[in-house]
Amino acid sequence: MLILVIGLVVFFCVHSVRLFAPNWRETSMGQGKNGVMRWHMRFGLLTLLATAFIVMGYMQMRVEPIWLWFPPVWTRHLAGLLVLVALFFVGSALVPNTSMKQKMGYPLLIGIKIWAFAHLISNGTVADVMIFGSFLVWSIVSFAVYRRRDRKTGVVYVTSDESSVPSNLLAFVFAMISWFTIVFYLHEAVIGVSPLV
Structure with missing residues (x-):
């Protein structure tokens, strides 16, 4: 269950930035293509990691539901x-x-x-x-x-x-x-x- 919880927390923290800090994303990107690319890479990697944790946690909990x-x-x-x-x-x-x-x-x-x-x-x-x-x-x-x-x-x-x-x-x-x-x-x-x- 812990892996599932970690995955969900990371996923929703990453995807809730605009809810609590609407302008933080644009500020973090900065100017130029490099800033935008770095933001998307970090966002994508965290999303992928969180999704992997969610799937792994779900699969573990399915063993003894x-x-x-x-x-x-x-x-x-x-x-x-x-x-x-x-x-x-x-x-x-x-x-x-x-x-x-x-x-x-x-x-x-x-x-x-x-x-x-x-x-x-x-x-x-x-x-x-x-x-x-x-x-x-x-x-x-x-x-x-x-x-x-x-x-x-x-x-x-x-x-x-x-x-x-x-x-x-x-x-x-x-x-x-x-x-x-x-x-x-x-x-x-x-x-x-x-x-x-």
Whole structure:
């Protein structure tokens, strides 16, 4: 459990800098490409290290799982559908000029919310609650803080127009390809559990 906790703490500390110190990232980058590159390298290495700890800790806790509840089978099917929706929001964050980005500003955080909720309802061990519960809380808090800051600074979110249709289609294609890749290969390869079982 300690490895999992360390991984989660490092991950959320790294990804919460903008919540508590909005300008610290830009200050740390400094000027020039070298500063930006160093920042991204450090950020990426810490994220990779934290993710590795989370996966290792989760795998250790799966050996002797502590069950809090036993989710019914239908929650797995619902989770599969919700993850597809979550991936669409992730695609909407990656692709420029999508409707979700124009309307909500932070579709990636919405995607993380849905992803975490989907896994939380379909898994019932302590490790699952630690991982997906913490991601759900973090994404909810982050979304609320960023939207509040936007309101204070006068950021206005607009309704989508016809120019966003190609971007929305690209986000949908991203979601479908990612979903099939995860369901049929990546999830089992990385986590050791097939969503199809």
